[in-house]
Amino acid sequence: MQFGGLTAVNKVDLDIHPGEIVGLIGPNGAGKTTFFNCLTGMYQPTAGQVLFAGAVLPPQPRKVAVAGVARTFQNIRLFHNMTALENVMVGRYARTKTNAIEAILRLPRHRREEAETREVAQQWLDFVGLGDAAESLSRNMPYGDQRRLEIARALALEPKLLLLDEPTAGMNPQETREAEELITRIRGLGMAVLVIEHDMRFIFSLCDRVACLVRGEVLIDDVPEVVQNDPRVIEAYIGSPVDMPGEQEEAPRPDVSTLAPSKPVLEFPPNAINPIIGHRTKPGGRKDA
Numbered sequence: 001m002q003f004g005g006l007t008a009v010n011k012v013d014l015d016i017h018p019g020e021i022v023g024l025i026g027p028n029g030a031g032k033t034t035f036f037n038c039l040t041g042m043y044q045p046t047a048g049q050v051l052f053a054g055a056v057l058p059p060q061p062r063k064v065a066v067a068g069v070a071r072t073f074q075n076i077r078l079f080h081n082m083t084a085l086e087n088v089m090v091g092r093y094a095r096t097k098t099n100a101i102e103a104i105l106r107l108p109r110h111r112r113e114e115a116e117t118r119e120v121a122q123q124w125l126d127f128v129g130l131g132d133a134a135e136s137l138s139r140n141m142p143y144g145d146q147r148r149l150e151i152a153r154a155l156a157l158e159p160k161l162l163l164l165d166e167p168t169a170g171m172n173p174q175e176t177r178e179a180e181e182l183i184t185r186i187r188g189l190g191m192a193v194l195v196i197e198h199d200m201r202f203i204f205s206l207c208d209r210v211a212c213l214v215r216g217e218v219l220i221d222d223v224p225e226v227v228q229n230d231p232r233v234i235e236a237y238i239g240s241p242v243d244m245p246g247e248q249e250e251a252p253r254p255d256v257s258t259l260a261p262s263k264p265v266l267e268f269p270p271n272a273i274n275p276i277i278g279h280r281t282k283p284g285g286r287k288d289a
């Protein structure tokens, strides 16, 4: 991906598998968010393509969403004058079928779909621990809850791949631990998660695999234990070994026991998410891409 003479992302080739949490780290300006923007159709890559579940993803955000890729943003982008529930309902937009006329005239299909959307949105709020905040205006919610709400909105799409851009930015340690627990539960649903984060303890304790971008290129893509001990990573990004987890008393141990499953995203089974959330949503509530 080039911006004029600047190559922001260069020949990045990254596989992500179902049920896998992959961390994307790198110094400021390394190209992490640009990579997300290429994946989600917000930028049209100047070269290369995004393959998802066996097909080339067109660089169009709605089509990317319908295909099953959802994201959150580095800076919270909620609808501040809407309730938590309404924010999550918006996240299901790409999964609804009614057109503008049906909505304006409030025809039966629209009313049915709206009721179902409301119910599914409430279930995702419950999932992220915000079930009781459904009627709160999002702007009045605590910062950590707003970050959770963004994740709930992304989950409402019922994606196969969830992209999280610095989900713990600005969080206190307790909120960060809760975010880690939440992302682990999301993996339990069978989704693949790609997470950008600067908090190394968070990344190395959470992820199955970590890729480090430097100046737009992948420096290393390996299990956390290998990445955190790679001197090039320490030099390029960490700056000093004292920042690494495991070197301070309360730092969590890196989890390297769940290395990538062998199946690539291209073979993601149809309805893979449905059986898991089936008990949370009405039958037929999910339409696969």
Ligand SMILES: Nc1ncnc2c1ncn2[C@@H]1O[C@H](COP(=O)(O)OP(=O)(O)OP(=O)(O)O)[C@@H](O)[C@H]1O
Binding pocket: 003, 006, 008, 026, 027, 028, 029, 030, 031, 032, 033, 034, 035
């Ligand atoms: N729309 C744009 N136009 C021009 N240059 C851009 C644009 N978006 C990003 N860049 C440049 O591309 C490079 C990569 O930026 P990007 O935001 O992707 O990095 P990052 O790794 O996400 O950084 P950070 O950790 O600070 O968020 C930077 O040099 C940035 O200035």
